[in-house]
Amino acid sequence: MGVDDVCGSKQVANDAVGSIRIVASFSAEEKVMKLYQKKCEGPMKAGIRQGLINGAGFGLSFFMLYCVYATSFYAGALLEKYVPNMKLCTMALSHF
Numbered sequence: 001m002g003v004d005d006v007c008g009s010k011q012v013a014n015d016a017v018g019s020i021r022i023v024a025s026f027s028a029e030e031k032v033m034k035l036y037q038k039k040c041e042g043p044m045k046a047g048i049r050q051g052l053i054n055g056a057g058f059g060l061s062f063f064m065l066y067c068v069y070a071t072s073f074y075a076g077a078l079l080e081k082y083v084p085n086m087k088l089c090t091m092a093l094s095h096f
Helices: 002-018 020-025 029-082 088-093
Strands: none
Touching: 002 020, 002 029, 020 029
16 A cells, blocks of 8 residues: 555545535536545555454464463463472462
8 A cells, every 4th residue: 555545545535625616517526436436446455455464463463372371271280280299389380
């Protein structure tokens, strides 16, 4: 998503609002709307793509976090099972 893509759509909107009387007198509202929508297609696709990438990265980071938690609790359960004389405080500190 480049600056030029966003600037193109902003320019169309600015020109349409700035000369609203001319647009209305020539009944060119539909033409201006189609031009604006065409200019917004590129930034919209780039924004959707960026949102999907950000969401996947965020989800992956939480997946890794919970995998570490699961491994830690599994290791704690193994310690509790195979080391019977371990105190609760010592076992809790082994997680952190």
